[in-house]
Amino acid sequence: MCYRESMLDNNSDVGRYSETDQRLRQLGYRLTPQRMMLLSAIEEGEGHVSAEEIYARVQSRYPGMNISTVYRTLDLLTELGLVTRTDMGGGVVRYHPSNKGQHHHLVCQECGGVAELDDSILTPLRESLEEKYQFQADVRHFAIFGRCARCRR
Ligand SMILES: [Zn+2]
Numbered sequence: 039m040c041y042r043e044s045m046l047d048n049n050s051d052v053g054r055y056s057e058t059d060q061r062l063r064q065l066g067y068r069l070t071p072q073r074m075m076l077l078s079a080i081e082e083g084e085g086h087v088s089a090e091e092i093y094a095r096v097q098s099r100y101p102g103m104n105i106s107t108v109y110r111t112l113d114l115l116t117e118l119g120l121v122t123r124t125d126m127g128g129g130v131v132r133y134h135p136s137n138k139g140q141h142h143h144l145v146c147q148e149c150g151g152v153a154e155l156d157d158s159i160l161t162p163l164r165e166s167l168e169e170k171y172q173f174q175a176d177v178r179h180f181a182i183f184g185r186c187a188r189c190r191r
């Protein structure tokens with residue numbers, strides 16, 4: 039696909055990201071085609087994608103993209119709260135869109151298995167932190183490490 043075509047593709051996404059665009063503008067940023075493309079690459083990937091996977095995905099459509107731009111943009115999107123960054127073990131940080139289902143993970147350090155955890159399980163923790171420390175926890179896409187039921191047998 040040529041550069042021109044991919045630019046057109048991006049423009050068709052503008053409507054879908056108008057809210058994101060507004061948010062970025064309020065903060066003094068613009069939703070550039072590069073940023074938009076990275077965001078949609080994260081959303082396409084069912085979440086949980088690493089920077090390298092995102093890079094591989096966007097490079098086919100946007101050959102001008104380099105890995106440091108990917109890292110920088112991911113930092114920005116994380117800072118703006120549009121994506122979450124979670125260490126899911128194995129030395130790999132994974133990104134997940136913030137607007138998709140609030141959940142957490144149990145990561146087994148023995149077999150590497152990952153289970154999904156409903157956000158409601160952290161409600162008591164949030165309440166205790168608020169009550170005891172007057173601390174408002176921003177716990178999004180959290181990974182808890184340990185040993186799964188199968189490995190404990
Ligand atoms: Zn997740």
Ligand SMILES: [Zn+2]
Binds near residue numbers: 146186188
């Ligand atoms: Zn296990």
